[in-house]
Amino acid sequence: MEGGAAASTPAALPYYVAFSQLLGLTLVAMTGAWLGLYRGGIAWESDLQFNAHPLCMVIGLVFLQGDALLVYRVFRNEAKRTTKVLHGLLHIFALVIALVGLVAVFDYHRKKGYADLYSLHSWCGILVFVLYFVQVRELSSQACVGAKLGLAAKGAQLPGAPWLTQRVWPQAQLSESWLVGFSFFLFPGAPFSLRSRYRPQHIFFGATIFLLSVGTALLGLKEALLFNLGDKYSAFQPEGVLANVLGLLLACFGGAVLYILTRADWKRPSQAEEQALSMDFKTLTEGDSPGSQ
Amino acid sequence: MEGGAAASTPAALPYYVAFSQLLGLTLVAMTGAWLGLYRGGIAWESDLQFNAHPLCMVIGLVFLQGDALLVYRVFRNEAKRTTKVLHGLLHIFALVIALVGLVAVFDYHRKKGYADLYSLHSWCGILVFVLYFVQVRELSSQACVGAKLGLAAKGAQLPGAPWLTQRVWPQAQLSESWLVGFSFFLFPGAPFSLRSRYRPQHIFFGATIFLLSVGTALLGLKEALLFNLGDKYSAFQPEGVLANVLGLLLACFGGAVLYILTRADWKRPSQAEEQALSMDFKTLTEGDSPGSQ
Numbered sequence: 001m002e003g004g005a006a007a008s009t010p011a012a013l014p015y016y017v018a019f020s021q022l023l024g025l026t027l028v029a030m031t032g033a034w035l036g037l038y039r040g041g042i043a044w045e046s047d048l049q050f051n052a053h054p055l056c057m058v059i060g061l062v063f064l065q066g067d068a069l070l071v072y073r074v075f076r077n078e079a080k081r082t083t084k085v086l087h088g089l090l091h092i093f094a095l096v097i098a099l100v101g102l103v104a105v106f107d108y109h110r111k112k113g114y115a116d117l118y119s120l121h122s123w124c125g126i127l128v129f130v131l132y133f134v135q136v137r138e139l140s141s142q143a144c145v146g147a148k149l150g151l152a153a154k155g156a157q158l159p160g161a162p163w164l165t166q167r168v169w170p171q172a173q174l175s176e177s178w179l180v181g182f183s184f185f186l187f188p189g190a191p192f193s194l195r196s197r198y199r200p201q202h203i204f205f206g207a208t209i210f211l212l213s214v215g216t217a218l219l220g221l222k223e224a225l226l227f228n229l230g231d232k233y234s235a236f237q238p239e240g241v242l243a244n245v246l247g248l249l250l251a252c253f254g255g256a257v258l259y260i261l262t263r264a265d266w267k268r269p270s271q272a273e274e275q276a277l278s279m280d281f282k283t284l285t286e287g288d289s290p291g292s293q
Numbered sequence: 294m295e296g297g298a299a300a301s302t303p304a305a306l307p308y309y310v311a312f313s314q315l316l317g318l319t320l321v322a323m324t325g326a327w328l329g330l331y332r333g334g335i336a337w338e339s340d341l342q343f344n345a346h347p348l349c350m351v352i353g354l355v356f357l358q359g360d361a362l363l364v365y366r367v368f369r370n371e372a373k374r375t376t377k378v379l380h381g382l383l384h385i386f387a388l389v390i391a392l393v394g395l396v397a398v399f400d401y402h403r404k405k406g407y408a409d410l411y412s413l414h415s416w417c418g419i420l421v422f423v424l425y426f427v428q429v430r431e432l433s434s435q436a437c438v439g440a441k442l443g444l445a446a447k448g449a450q451l452p453g454a455p456w457l458t459q460r461v462w463p464q465a466q467l468s469e470s471w472l473v474g475f476s477f478f479l480f481p482g483a484p485f486s487l488r489s490r491y492r493p494q495h496i497f498f499g500a501t502i503f504l505l506s507v508g509t510a511l512l513g514l515k516e517a518l519l520f521n522l523g524d525k526y527s528a529f530q531p532e533g534v535l536a537n538v539l540g541l542l543l544a545c546f547g548g549a550v551l552y553i554l555t556r557a558d559w560k561r562p563s564q565a566e567e568q569a570l571s572m573d574f575k576t577l578t579e580g581d582s583p584g585s586q
Binding site: 114124204211214215219221225226235240243247251264 | 408420493505528540
């Protein structure tokens with residue numbers, strides 16, 4: 001399905017996206033190079049387990065999360081649902097990789113007998129995870145309300161189908177986990193007014209969580225440098241210089257993603273979006289299967 | 294002068310602004326409390342000179358810079374020029390206080406024989422100052438083009454006045470410093486099309502510099518904690534906990550300012566703005582004194 005009239009891609013957008021991807025891949029490669037050259041590489045069952053933490057976080061919470069935000073700008077002429085699935089998948093990949101990174105550091109601390117969650121870096125990191133889950137939870141609750149309204153509308157129009165709202169819906173509400181809610185959101189039953197009220201908040205909190213992730217990565221990098229280099233940091237050691245450049249690249253990637261995301265004339269055209277959403281809702285309220293699109 | 298029809302203030306905006314100010318004042322007070330309670334206070338001619346650095350940066354580059362960004366949202370019904378002067382003044386105050394903070398740390402390093410500019414915090418800090426100056430420089434160059442166009446338009450309509458564009462303008466161009474340019478920007482000669490093209494870039498880079506300032510403050514806080522607390526940091530010392538809370542407040546203040554700044558329905562109404570700008574340009578091209586408004 002093509003979502004309404006195909007909009008032309010702004011001329012400069014591909015160059016900015018390419019630049020952001022170049023920055024993102026460079027910073028992933030540079031994190032790998034830093035860990036390989038100066039920290040002995042990565043392994044799960046040794047002291048090198050810690051090194052899985054920065055690599056997973058840079059790949060998951062910075063690069064993949066940033067790319068998840070850009071999906072609606074890059075695939076502006078694809079069907080809304082395809083783009084939404086890609087956005088969700090990238091966030092799931094980001095979250096899974098970040099969770100591996102989280103397990104790596106807690107497991108390493110446990111083996112070494114180090115204290116957990118005492119530093120500003122760790123507090124910010126926990127805040128990122130809490131906000132990430134709140135965002136998905138909020139998304140799921142909005143989606144559930146939308147699905148309920150959609151199902152109710154469908155039930156009202158289909159005599160004999162109220163069992164759908166009376167039996168299926170309460171069950172969904174009882175087992176309302178974020179995964180259930182998330183899958184509900186992919187089921188396009190939410191009315192347009194609900195979605196359009198919620199969308200700006202979702203975009204703002206998405207961007208905020210991403211920027212806080214970048215800030216947390218910078219704090220972690222700084223912590224790793226001060227713990228390991230100590231006084232040698234001020235002697236402009238190669239590792240310190242490499243890590244500082246990595247820090248600036250992290251900040252630049254954050255800035256590039258934010259620029260692409262906030263440029264008003266690069267937003268996915270609302271016309272195509274509205275048409276697609278109206279069609280989704282119309283399909284439901286008129287009694288067709290959502291899968292028939 | 295009232296800029297066109299007075300627009301009503303959105304109901305929730307004052308509460309969000311009040312909350313941001315409460316956050317901002319709390320973080321300034323908490324920075325003072327941290328330096329007073331755990332770092333011996335502030336003095337210029339002793340080892341305590343360093344402590345002027347974090348306090349000045351939090352007041353200047355975080356609190357005042359954040360407030361400078363909010364001016365157009367808060368004073369939405371005031372004359373455009375009044376708001377612009379307040380925006381400029383807050384940025385000047387912010388910059389002057391930040392420069393005092395910069396001198397404090399360089400002077401302290403010189404007296405102690407410490408190396409300068411080796412850390413990620415310092416690199417990010419220098420980037421903030423460079424971007425701050427580039428932003429003002431860019432503003433001045435846009436304003437100069439605008440003023441030139443305004444003066445040229447005025448000269449073309451006033452026979453005998455071409456000396457204005459031929460003599461006064463080249464001199465202004467020769468001595469084109471950011472201060473000259475800045476004062477030119479306050480002189481509302483820039484055509485509306487030029488301003489409206491440039492405004493989104495100015496807002497984006499303003500927000501980016503502010504967020505980078507918050508990130509740099511977090512890095513500085515972390516550096517100060519790791520240098521002074523060392524291993525005691527992981528023992529949940531009161532100073533460490535206080536500084537972590539301060540760090541979270543810094544991040545929250547950044548988030549609150551960004552939220553108020555980016556909420557689409559809280560933007561200063563473009564209608565009043567356009568009317569005021571059109572009037573400015575009309576006044577110039579029709580030959581009246583800009584001061585007569």
